[in-house]
Amino acid sequence: MDVQPNKNTLENEEYQPPQVVSFFALVGFVITGLMGGIALVNQTYILATTLLFVSCVFFIAFYVFNKYHNIALSSAISLYSLSFLMLYLVFTGGVENTGPLWIYVVPPVSLFFHGLKRGLVETILFIAACAVIMFVPTDFVPHAQYSLEFKLRLIYSFLTVTFLSALYEYSRDRAYHYTLELSQKYQQLAHMDSLTQLSNRRDALSILKREQSRAIRSKEALSVILCDVDYFKKINDLYGHNAGDAVLIELAKIFTQNIREQDCVARGGEEFLFILPGTLAENAYR
Known part of the structure; x- marks a missing residue:
């Protein structure tokens, strides 16, 4: 009998967004590299070093994808390097304590790369780490200081963005699987006699x-x-x-x-x- 492709194989191959992963790694490399150069010109050497290091990591993710076509590894490198950079900006405050304003890019990227369940877990762990950094006493661990109102509103707004990103990802996932099932159904009908279920x-x-x-x-x-x-x-x-x-x-x-x-x-x-x-x-x- 004619052997059809495995459904799980189709999902893994088609659902992964390879072009987006590669493009995100390339954009991350360029943007963090430029910001690192600006920080170097402004003589904020620690920030510049961190940004340039993360820029190199983004380039590695881009190289891994284009050289070995490993989507899972490339997306993991991109996401976790992004999360590390965001935690660093929360810890140090970035430029004039505006660093935490960048953390909103984490939920959509995490959910898009790793799906709804894993993406939500990673996002919750990320905001928990941010909360620990912001609320730990500065006497215990020196870090950037934020007002209580700023910290609470940052967490509330981050959770709101996470909820909206999760809702979008859920809708996207449902639409994808519906389209996949419909495509497989029509493919099956194109090769099968509808009355006897034999080959046509x-x-x-x-x-x-x-x-x-x-x-x-x-x-x-x-x-x-x-x-x-x-x-x-x-x-x-x-x-x-x-x-x-x-x-x-x-x-x-x-x-x-x-x-x-x-x-x-x-x-x-x-x-x-x-x-x-x-x-x-x-x-x-x-």
Whole structure:
């Protein structure tokens, strides 16, 4: 029978956003590199060093994707380097304590790269780390100081952005899987007879060409059987088309139960075509 691609394989290949991952890594490399250069000109050397380091990490993510086509590793490097940079800006305050204003890019990126469940977990851990940094006493760990109102509003607004990003990701995920199922359904209908669930003429011709090429290449036998239901028109005339359909369905069940796994049976009207790989003519006749 014709082997269809594994559903999980299709999802993993198609749902991953490779172009977005590569583009995000490239943009991250350019932007953090420029900001690092500006910080270097302004003689804020620690900030400049951090930004340039993260810029190099973004470039590594871009290189990993284009060299090895490893989407999972490239997206992980991009996201975690972004999270590290955001935590650093929260800890140091960035330029005039405006560093925390950048953290809103984390929820949509995390949810888009890693999906709803994993993305939410990563986002919650990130904002928890931010809260620990901001609320820990400066006497215990020296860090940038923020007012209580600023910290609370930052967390509230971040959670709001996270909720909206999660809602969008949920809708996007539902739409994707609905489209995938619909595509697979139409693909199946294009290669299957809707009445008997056997291969249709198009699918049978495709399988026949493939098996013919394989038989020539491996020098193995290939047999084909054409089965015609005699006097089928009388069944329709005497008992109606519903009875004729029932006959075809029962015949299809009998044929399916009596062929091997590597065989194929297809239907065209009241005719059935059997494709039997690795089978001599005399064995096909029996």
